[in-house]
Amino acid sequence: MVTRVTLPNAPRGRPRDSRAHQGILTATAELVTELGYAATSIGAVAARAGVGKDTVYRRWSGKAELVYEAVFTETEAAPAPDTGSLVGDLTALLEALIQEFSAPAAAAALPGLLADFAADPGLQARIRSEFLAPAKAGLMAVFERAAQRGETDPGLPVDLVLDTLAGAVLFHVGLVGEQPGRQLATRLAAMVGRGIETR
Amino acid sequence: MVTRVTLPNAPRGRPRDSRAHQGILTATAELVTELGYAATSIGAVAARAGVGKDTVYRRWSGKAELVYEAVFTETEAAPAPDTGSLVGDLTALLEALIQEFSAPAAAAALPGLLADFAADPGLQARIRSEFLAPAKAGLMAVFERAAQRGETDPGLPVDLVLDTLAGAVLFHVGLVGEQPGRQLATRLAAMVGRGIETR
Known part of the structure; x- marks a missing residue:
């Protein structure tokens, strides 16, 4: 009693x-x-x-x-470290995203959770405004440093790059269910980094 | 009667x-x-x-x-046209993918369908072996032509590029639910094309 x-x-x-x-x-x-x-x-x-x-x-x-x-929303994401280069910063950001998406609870939740969010107009709006907000803040910091170093032009399409990185990780880790090899962040960062840097 | x-x-x-x-x-x-x-x-x-x-x-x-x-599986996807350049071919391939993913039945089905496939080990294996197979065949044809023109090196990571393109379109069109603007295929193709072409 x-x-x-x-x-x-x-x-x-x-x-x-x-x-x-x-x-x-x-x-x-x-x-x-x-x-x-x-x-x-x-x-x-x-x-x-x-x-x-x-x-x-x-x-x-x-x-x-x-x-x-x-x-x-229970863990506070650490800000992306300043590695001194666009590709280095993108690699660090992607490693954090891959780690977040492949944690057991996240991996188990992601496809069904995103489907439920996408099916409800009120929740769907929160995918960009809340779910992707921390990653977007990290990406904007990366782009700001890259622009200051002259690696990129100002005015990069942040949402497009974000959808590309998040979509690639979601597809690879969350949907197809492949273990993210050690090369995933490096190769994806190299490809996208080359694709957006100033020549 | x-x-x-x-x-x-x-x-x-x-x-x-x-x-x-x-x-x-x-x-x-x-x-x-x-x-x-x-x-x-x-x-x-x-x-x-x-x-x-x-x-x-x-x-x-x-x-x-x-x-x-x-x-x-009811409609036969047309092979990606030979536009004469890597970025042009990727744009055409992305336009077809965006059109396929944003058709009313596909847009309504995609997030929940992929979640159900991802949650069942037997179905999950078919995401790569069946669902992505036509897009992969198209991408391999694009890469072969690009390598023949000397635009890319051989041995590009086809699955990584495929996950990136399909993931970006899925995220943008299927999950966030944004209307794909006319620029989506062009900008995504330019970014990824620059990211993989030989300099």
């Missing part, structure tokens, strides 16, 4: 809310990794986190939003 | 089977376009095609395989 002691001046609700919130996110990431995206249900998440389904639905509109938060 | 007349020497079963087969594929493409991939069910396909669900399951393992055949 659990006896709950409430301290008179403790902020009510918050700590327990915050623990429940974190427990739901942890249960979600675990279930997606164990069962895959399609087989993960809000009911199973709630059961593992020890809360009611209504507690989950009070915070998230549905499975896609919940999985997105649990798998992709 | 329908009276069925069987001619004594007509091949039995085939014509009716073939009509049923085509009717199922047509119903599938229509429903995916109207309802989206997730909301299309084998039951609804069978009802619209006027057959039993068992007739569908006798031919296809499930929804993913059926939708793949209905949406992506």
